[in-house]
Amino acid sequence: MSYLEPMVQIPFLQPLINFLLKVPVIGPIVNFLLWTPIFAVWFVPGLIGLFIPLIFVIWWERKAAARVQWRYGPLEISKRIGGVIQPVSDLIRYMLQEIIIHQEADEAYFLHMPVFGFIFALLPVLFLPAGPHVYAINTGYNILIAAVLISIFNIVIIVSGWASTDKWAYIGTVREAFMYAAYEIPFMLSIIAMIILFGTADPFTMVNAQVAHYIPGAILNPIAFIVAFITTAMASSRFPFDIVENDTDIVVGPFTEYGGLVFGLTMTMSYEKTYVMTLLLSIVFLGGWSGPYIGPLGDLSAPLWLGIRVFLVMMFFSFLRAVYPNYRLDHALRMGWRTLLILSIVSVIWSIVIRLVFPVI
Amino acid sequence: MAKKVTQPKVNPVAGHLNALAVGVKEFVKPTRFTIQYPRERRWVIDRFRGFIINDVEKCISCFQCAWACPVNAIFMYRAPNGKFYPGIRYEQCILCHFCVDACPVGSLQGTTISDGVFPDLESTVFKPEDMHNLPQWDDEAEYVVKYDFDENGNLKIIKMRKDEVK
Numbered sequence: 111m112s113y114l115e116p117m118v119q120i121p122f123l124q125p126l127i128n129f130l131l132k133v134p135v136i137g138p139i140v141n142f143l144l145w146t147p148i149f150a151v152w153f154v155p156g157l158i159g160l161f162i163p164l165i166f167v168i169w170w171e172r173k174a175a176a177r178v179q180w181r182y183g184p185l186e187i188s189k190r191i192g193g194v195i196q197p198v199s200d201l202i203r204y205m206l207q208e209i210i211i212h213q214e215a216d217e218a219y220f221l222h223m224p225v226f227g228f229i230f231a232l233l234p235v236l237f238l239p240a241g242p243h244v245y246a247i248n249t250g251y252n253i254l255i256a257a258v259l260i261s262i263f264n265i266v267i268i269v270s271g272w273a274s275t276d277k278w279a280y281i282g283t284v285r286e287a288f289m290y291a292a293y294e295i296p297f298m299l300s301i302i303a304m305i306i307l308f309g310t311a312d313p314f315t316m317v318n319a320q321v322a323h324y325i326p327g328a329i330l331n332p333i334a335f336i337v338a339f340i341t342t343a344m345a346s347s348r349f350p351f352d353i354v355e356n357d358t359d360i361v362v363g364p365f366t367e368y369g370g371l372v373f374g375l376t377m378t379m380s381y382e383k384t385y386v387m388t389l390l391l392s393i394v395f396l397g398g399w400s401g402p403y404i405g406p407l408g409d410l411s412a413p414l415w416l417g418i419r420v421f422l423v424m425m426f427f428s429f430l431r432a433v434y435p436n437y438r439l440d441h442a443l444r445m446g447w448r449t450l451l452i453l454s455i456v457s458v459i460w461s462i463v464i465r466l467v468f469p470v471i
Numbered sequence: 472m473a474k475k476v477t478q479p480k481v482n483p484v485a486g487h488l489n490a491l492a493v494g495v496k497e498f499v500k501p502t503r504f505t506i507q508y509p510r511e512r513r514w515v516i517d518r519f520r521g522f523i524i525n526d527v528e529k530c531i532s533c534f535q536c537a538w539a540c541p542v543n544a545i546f547m548y549r550a551p552n553g554k555f556y557p558g559i560r561y562e563q564c565i566l567c568h569f570c571v572d573a574c575p576v577g578s579l580q581g582t583t584i585s586d587g588v589f590p591d592l593e594s595t596v597f598k599p600e601d602m603h604n605l606p607q608w609d610d611e612a613e614y615v616v617k618y619d620f621d622e623n624g625n626l627k628i629i630k631m632r633k634d635e636v637k
Contacts, residue, residue: 178494180503433494 114145118244122406150246154413155389156235163417163424164381168197171428178432204374212275212367219273224368224375227266231382234259238389239313241399241412254311256390257301260345263383264290267354270376271364282363285439286354289344292446297341299454300334304394307331307461309469317398327395330464334457335395337450342391344442346384348427350434351442355380359436384424392419504628506616512586514617514629514636520568521585523559525602529578530556536570536579545570548599556599562592584608 113131120127130140142148150156169184173192176183184193211217234256239245249255264286271283304327308316320326328335344351355363362368365376392398393416401415437445506513532554537545544563547555557570557579571579587608589595615636617629 174498177501177503178497180497180501180505182503182505182507185507429494429498432498433490 113141116146116243117141117144118146118149118410119408120410121408146244147246150240150244151236154244154410154417155238155240156232156246159240159413159417160232160235160382160385163385163421164378165197166194166421167381167384167424167428169194170425171431172196174425174429175432201374204371207370207373209370209372210367214275215367216273216275219269220367221372223266223270223273224365224372224379227263227270227379228375228382230259230263230266231379231386233262234386234390238386238393240416241409242314243409244413248314251311252313253301253305253316253390253394256386257298260383260387260390261290261294261298263379267364267379274364274367276367278360278362278366279364281360282354282366285360286364288439288443289351289354289446292443293341293344293450296337296446296450296454297345299451300337300341300457301390301394303331303334303454303457303461306458306465307334309465313393313398316394317400320397321400326397331457331461333453333460337454337457338391338395340450341446342384342387343427343430344446346387346427347380348384349431350437352431352436353439353442356436384427385420388420388423388427389416391423392416396423502626504618504626509611511614511616511630512610512612512633514615514631515583515585517583518581519583519585520566521582522561522566522587522606523564523568523571523602524580524582524605525557525599526578526580527556527599527603529576530554531576531578532556533575535573535575539569539573541565541567541569550599556602558596558598558602561589561595561597 127140127144131137143152153159173183184196187193187199188195209221211220236246237249237252237256237259239248239252267286268283268290271279271286304316305311307327307330308319310316316327343349347354355365360366362376365373368376396419398419399412399416401411401418404411404414407414532547534547534555536557537547542563542565544560544565545557546560548558550556566585568581571581582605584606587606610633612633615631615633617631619627619629621627
């Protein structure tokens, strides 16, 4: 019998996997799920890898903000463990709610866009490896492709806001379009600066270069790191840039008319985007999956170290909710078009200088 | 004369770092003083203004309480013995205890009970015969929380079990 190769090697589960592979019907399924590209899409860094931080980070965001603001946060559900499963109960509530499509909405766009958005927000995961042996597609230009795919997602928000025919949705949509133009150029330039610095758009070579010299990319080009960090907060509408979905200002911006499970999808979209962009930041700036090799975990050792970085950065982004008020739209635009744009151009020049004077690779 | 106001100069980097430092400090050691209401209750002083009870034996039917009431919440009901006794409509009452102050014989007494829920509007109208006893509520609270200040003026929260208080 021939197997799909290569498979993910997990030594401490290997006896169980070897046994399951010989079972008639279950064997091919297990083989298919452990096939590297499928494993990357379904488990890490794909869907399961998204849902664990999603549940934890939503809880952490509410809890940390509550603690700083002298409240308690979610507590009543699973009181003994501090309300950790509150997001799960919210999900069940969303699933049981009725999905209302009002008369003026463009039905097809209105219903399809959140689903497309959920898919588009996860697309870059196809090109972002979680470890040297856990990846879906390897083209040699992965970082560039992922950075470009991240920017597709905004079109979905704009279309869904336009299709819902609502005052708040229109305002939110226009704000989204403004913000998109303001942060996308500095973000792209900061990623391009790192591509120039390492001389490649291949994540494996980038991480290997950071490991070989014991210097993370954030120290090699701190300006690019700061720009990418701030633009990530802007792109995923974290505080202080929660301008598009500002619920104290315009109900939930482009998603005002949504209800039920579709609203659940739109709510997870910004967290998905945080996850994907944090993954990109961790690989490019924070040394990726570098860390001591853990024997029993095998190929999952690298995703563990990457996951810890992603968790910490996402937790920091969520913590900002507790600290900051919101920027006004014109302030954020001025910041994007003035400070961040200049800083990102400086970071590109910095990278060129470093590349010419001390070639890293 | 118009005066031009200039924006105060703020160092942006120091401002952001300061904000984050305050956030981290509050996260590590929060100064919150929330009372988790059904499980905890706030400690109140003895003269806290709550529901009002009336002792019919002492009442001399002088109408002073009805005169004193600023919101006309007190009705005087005729009893079988020909006297008039007060009954309070709690949907109007603002718990100001003017009636308690006005009572010349001390038959109206204030209590500290203030957290009760009425099922409907009719049950907020207390007849004279309802005013003998303390209203009864299910009290789920296990703790009573008291706010106090220590010698440096910082907030101090004292948490007592309910049976220790009274």
